[in-house]
Amino acid sequence: MTQYILAFDQGTTSSRAIVFDHQGNILSLAQKEFQQIFPQSGWVEHDADEIWSSQIGVANEALARIGIAASDIAAIGITNQRETTLVWDRKTGRPIHNAIVWQDRRTAEFADQLKAAGHEALFQSKTGLVIDAYFSGTKLRWLLDNVPGARDRAERGELAFGTIDTWLVWKLTQGALHITDATNACRTLFYNIHTGDWDDELLTLLDIPRSLLPEVRSCSEVYGYTAEGLLGAQIPIAGIAGDQQAATFGQASLQPGMAKNTYGTGCFMLLNIGEKPITSYHKLLTTVAWRVNGRTDYALEGSVFIAGAVVQWLRDGLGIIKRSEDVEALACSVPDNGGVYFVPAFVGLGAPYWDSYARGTITGLSRGSTAAHIARAALESIAYQTADVIDAMRQDSELYLTELRVDGGASRNDLLMQFQADVLGVPVVRPKVTETTALGAAYLAGLAVGYWESEQEIVQLWQMEKRFEPAISAEQRATLRESWRQAVAQARHR
Numbered sequence: 218m219t220q221y222i223l224a225f226d227q228g229t230t231s232s233r234a235i236v237f238d239h240q241g242n243i244l245s246l247a248q249k250e251f252q253q254i255f256p257q258s259g260w261v262e263h264d265a266d267e268i269w270s271s272q273i274g275v276a277n278e279a280l281a282r283i284g285i286a287a288s289d290i291a292a293i294g295i296t297n298q299r300e301t302t303l304v305w306d307r308k309t310g311r312p313i314h315n316a317i318v319w320q321d322r323r324t325a326e327f328a329d330q331l332k333a334a335g336h337e338a339l340f341q342s343k344t345g346l347v348i349d350a351y352f353s354g355t356k357l358r359w360l361l362d363n364v365p366g367a368r369d370r371a372e373r374g375e376l377a378f379g380t381i382d383t384w385l386v387w388k389l390t391q392g393a394l395h396i397t398d399a400t401n402a403c404r405t406l407f408y409n410i411h412t413g414d415w416d417d418e419l420l421t422l423l424d425i426p427r428s429l430l431p432e433v434r435s436c437s438e439v440y441g442y443t444a445e446g447l448l449g450a451q452i453p454i455a456g457i458a459g460d461q462q463a464a465t466f467g468q469a470s471l472q473p474g475m476a477k478n479t480y481g482t483g484c485f486m487l488l489n490i491g492e493k494p495i496t497s498y499h500k501l502l503t504t505v506a507w508r509v510n511g512r513t514d515y516a517l518e519g520s521v522f523i524a525g526a527v528v529q530w531l532r533d534g535l536g537i538i539k540r541s542e543d544v545e546a547l548a549c550s551v552p553d554n555g556g557v558y559f560v561p562a563f564v565g566l567g568a569p570y571w572d573s574y575a576r577g578t579i580t581g582l583s584r585g586s587t588a589a590h591i592a593r594a595a596l597e598s599i600a601y602q603t604a605d606v607i608d609a610m611r612q613d614s615e616l617y618l619t620e621l622r623v624d625g626g627a628s629r630n631d632l633l634m635q636f637q638a639d640v641l642g643v644p645v646v647r648p649k650v651t652e653t654t655a656l657g658a659a660y661l662a663g664l665a666v667g668y669w670e671s672e673q674e675i676v677q678l679w680q681m682e683k684r685f686e687p688a689i690s691a692e693q694r695a696t697l698r699e700s701w702r703q704a705v706a707q708a709r710h711r
Contacts, residue, residue, distance in 0.1 A: 222663045223279070223290045223452070224655035225272055227297040227381050228460065229318065229482040230529070232271040234279040235655040236290075239668070241678045243652060247278035254315060259322035259564060262315035265303050268381065269388045276448060287450035293389075293443065294456030294662030296463035296654050297381040299404045302356035304367065304429070305384070307377050310392055314364050316381070317356040320483075320522060320564045324355035325573040331355075336422060343409045343416055345494060345503030347571055351520070353380060354406030354423050361425070371426050378429040380404070382457050389454060391444040397431045398457035399508040408433070410494060410505055413513065435508040436462070437661040456662030460654045461485040462506055465516065467657030468622045468648065469679035471672055476610070476618055478603055479654065480627035483567070484524035486606045487516040488614060499609035500569040509664070509672075517613060519568035519606030523577075524599045525627045527561040531595055537588040545630050548593035556581040558704035559594035566708070569609040574710030580703070599627060600637040601701040607641060620644045620684075624653040631685075638685040642694055645685040 221244065226233040230253065236245040249271040254262040280287065300319035305312045317323070328350045331337070340348050350356075357378055361368045370376050379387065380401045386394050402408040402415075407423055409416040415430055434440060436458045442451040458466065461479055465487045468477040473491035478484060487506065494503045494515040506516040528541045538544050560566075562575040579591065611617060621643055627633055628651050638645040650656055663669045689697075 221285065221290055222659040222668060223276065223293045224659040224662070225276065225293060225295045225385060226652070226655040226658065227268060227272055227295070227385060229298045229320070232268060232275055233655065234272070234276040235652055235659070236279050236283065236285070237656065237659045241650060241656055241659075243650065245279045245283045246652070247275035247282065249275050261318040261321045261564070263301065263318055265305070265312045265316045265384055268316070269384065272385060273388070273447065280448070287448040287452055290450075290452050291668045292453045292455035292662040292666045294658030294660070295382050295385055295454065296458055296460050296658035297385065297401070299380060299401055299459040299461065300351060300353050300356075301381050302353045302360065302378070303381070303384050304357070304360050304364075304376050304378050307375055307392070310387070313367055313376065314360055317360065319351060321356065322350050322564050322573055324350040324359050327355050327358065328573070331422070340406060340419065341496070343411070343419060344403065344406055345410050346404070346406055347500060347502065348406070349571055350573060351567070352404055352406040354425065357425055357429070358423050371429050374428045376429055377431070379431055382459070383431045386440065386454060386457070389443045389447065390441050393444070394441045395431045396434050396440055398434055398436045399505045399513065400436060400459040400462040401457070402433045403505040404459060410503065410515070413508075437509045437665045439665055453666055455665035456658050456660070458507060458658060458661055461487055461518065462504070462516070463657030463661070464624055464654040465489065465657065466507055466660055467653030467655070468624060469676045470622060471676060474616055475622070477622040477624065477653070480524050480599060480623065480625035480633070482524065482526045484521035484599055484603055486519045486603060486610065488610050488616070490515050490517055490614065495613060497609070497613045499612050500571050501606070501609050501613055502568070507661070509661070517610055519609060521599075521602040521606065522564050522567045523561040524602070525625070526563070527559070527595045527598060528627070530561070530563070531592060537592065544592050544596065545632050547589050548596050549632055551587070551589040551593055554594045554597060555586055555590040556583070557586055557590045557594040558701060559591065559598045560704050560708040561595065561598050562708045566705070568606050570705070570709070572709055575708045578704065578708035580707055596630065596633045597636055599633060600640050601698070603637060604640045604698065618643050620646050622646050622648065624648065624651045634685045635688065638687045639689045640694060640697060642687050642691065644687070646681055647683045647685075649680040649682040
């Protein structure tokens with residue numbers, strides 16, 4: 218048996234490559250940040266060529282760090298920032314515009330028009346999504362309408378649309394494969410989660426030609442092989458899943474009723490609901506969890522737009538910390554938030570509010586407020602937003618969580634994890650391997666090539682690193698959350 222699995226973890230702010238062994242342990246990790254482009258307020262873009270060069274670069278670096286060859290890799294699994302939208306020329310492979318990032322709000326007005334026209338129920342019934350600028354569909358429509366000649370070229374079949382997984386596979390195979398998987402497809406606003414295919418009625422409403430679209434495949438199968446000369450050997454590309462679904466798989470939350478929260482640039486909670494989708498009445502999303510071996514499992518999802526990104530803002534915007542990891546020590550230097558609440562609605566609020574026009578707000582400032590209080594309030598905002606999502610999940614699923622499995626960069630922050638347990642009133646459990654997004658992609662790829670034999674084998678590999686128990690009273694919890702709700706009310710669009 219070939220010894221290792223290579224995971225591509227293409228995130229919002231960095232590209233990473235991780236080599237895993239058969240026990241799910243990390244043997245090598247390489248990471249490179251790339252540029253965030255802000256053409257105007259509320260707009261966020263990426264250079265797709267920079268994404269590709271950074272991703273292939275860290276892949277080679279990860280292999281070199283432990284002295285292994287591409288021929289030692291059994292398969293590649295890909296996980297990616299979802300909803301980020303790209304269109305490129307099929308012949309040249311050149312993007313026609315920067316990728317429009319999931320955080321981007323430029324299409325909020327168009328989303329409002331769709332809602333005003335009475336289409337919201339139709340979109341939710343078919344896609345499980347709310348109509349929002351967050352999703353790929355409105356971004357793709359914008360590119361077709363605003364890049365000169367794009368719509369005519371699309372109608373002639375000259376252009377290809379993809380989310381970042383599609384772009385990476387295209388580049389890895391030098392244009393031989395134009396595919397996506399069900400977890401990325403279901404985030405577009407034009408994929409029908411019940412039929413498992415693109416939906417012609419929704420494509421018509423969004424005015425998107427079907428000829429642009431990739432083929433939708435499962436999350437775990439051998440799609441093809443890397444082109445010669447890229448990595449030194451032709452490696453099977455065998456797993457694809459959007460980052461949050463991959464993290465849920467990597468957390469071994471494979472049974473209905475299990476939930477995980479990923480603390481990355483944003484914050485994403487997924488609750489496994491099994492093989493029958495549930496309609497949310499509390500502004501959550503119904504999404505494909507994964508499609509494996511002909512079976513589709515679903516999840517309820519709550520998306521928080523700004524989580525770890527608030528710490529980046531403290532570093533880059535305010536300059537009160539030099540490194541993101543410094544935030545915990547600064548926040549711990551005060552016993553509490555001093556009455557300061559920070560609602561980081563830099564690009565609006567996601568679930569359960571879906572307010573595109575909310576904006577970041579800090580309340581409760583006094584002459585006694587310090588950088589430490591703001592840092593602590595910023596961390597606490599991540600936990601409060603997660604608690605709001607869990608409340609909605611409880612109402613939709615009538616399920617009371619017994620624990621919350623956590624992962625992502627900010628899950629290594631003990632102060633945040635303890636506060637999360639406190640405001641939830643539920644234990645928070647951190648696994649030994651917190652790189653569960655990449656691990657999930659590795660598992661999906663490994664299953665496809667027989668590196669792991671079954672999902673049950675994956676469940677047995679999961680191990681706990683630390684458990685955080687709630688340490689405040691119900692009365693304290695209620696007081697804190699009421700103050701948070703008041704702060705959110707001030708941030709909302711009025």
